[in-house]
Amino acid sequence: MGKRIEFKGKKVLVLGLAKSGFAAAELLHSLGADVVVNDSSPEKGNAEAQALRSKGILVICGGHPENILDRGFDTIVKNPGIPYHNPVLQQAKQKGIPVWTEIELSYLVSEAPIIAITGSNGKTTTTTLLYHILNIGGKKPLIAGNIGTVACTVAQNAIPDEVIAMEVSSFQLAGTENFRPKIAVWTNLYDAHLDYHGTSEEYALAKSKVTSNQTEEDFFIYNADQPEMKPYIERSAARKIPFSLRGKQSEGISADDEMIYWQGEPFVKRSIIKLLGHHNLENILAATASAILMNCDKETIENVLSSFTGVRHRMQFVKELRGRTFYNDSKATNTLATKSALSSFQSPVVLIAGGLDRGHSFEELRPYMGRVKAVLALGETADRLVEFAASCGVQHSVKVGTMKEAVEEAFAISQEGDQILLSPACASWDQYPNFEERGDAFIEAVMQL
Incomplete structure (x- = not known):
């Protein structure tokens, strides 16, 4: 050990x-x-x-x-x-x-290489997807960190021919000194946890510690579409692997409307991918690049991308019933997350939303409300959501008392080809202890239809 x-x-x-x-x-x-x-x-x-x-x-x-x-x-x-x-x-x-923090200990005791994944959004999805690819590819992965399993517990028993896929938060990275993953992934950077870190700069510096000890023997996968990350990327000594959604790029991994490219060459068709969402495509690129660097073969990566439907409560495919498709995005506790979810769909959406009222505006959703045919509003923000939906021209927007009522009403007013989406844009604490229980209530209600 x-x-x-x-x-x-x-x-x-x-x-x-x-x-x-x-x-x-x-x-x-x-x-x-x-x-x-x-x-x-x-x-x-x-x-x-x-x-x-x-x-x-x-x-x-x-x-x-x-x-x-x-x-x-x-x-x-x-x-x-x-x-x-x-x-x-x-x-x-x-x-x-x-x-x-204990992830420093995990590095100091681990005999297995570490792939560390951080970012303001997408950490869990990227880590989970990567774990599945590595597992199917026979790379003996372990999963650890902020995803729920204490990293140092996993690391102390890891052996050299295994690999640890480790989700790491800014809270954890701030307390590192020697931490040096073999592959570092930074999915994106948005202001978060400023009550903890104090400033945007301190938050970004904590995130950047995922690569600060890397050398030219290591790899750093990062979001090339965010210029605000550039100063931190330039400081890394690792071999840099950018990912981008702005069409085919000659370096790193990239995507256009049809294809994912590796180092400028076609790699896999986007049409095989089951996981929806522009934001999830970023996660897919980051996980795929990590898997390629771990020598996973193309067939394995294709197989997983064509079957992976997401992490529970994060744009999770639940069921298709009589032509309606149900998605559980209970983790969407703010308008940014719900905006990302709505941008994933072109066909009509019946949106179930609402929850704890922190006084936040829903205006960020307005450009995407044109694809919403109905809103079922829950919780403390229900009245505000109904009013907002009406101002966006949504024809059917009503207040409901329970998740069961919301799902039943959504099914009743929907038609074949519609998407029924739980993406609350609010925290859950007015009606549920956490977003997980809220998502489970949605799934249970769908299964009872």
């Missing part, structure tokens, strides 16, 4: 538990580090704290003591969600103590 075991005898503070902190503490302890865990949650009922104590690890719960760094730590491994203005982290900065 491990290409670099540097932790024996080192004093490490794990700040914050949850899945990543628990996994990091276990791993560091197994590597011989002197581990202290500090979690802000109460002592009572903290099963993770009790499990770590049973291994002989010191766990301090209920807050972050001001003097905790007096113990002389060599390194801090923090939960990605803990902001850097946390007083302990501010003290660590003053003392020059490195602050990592």
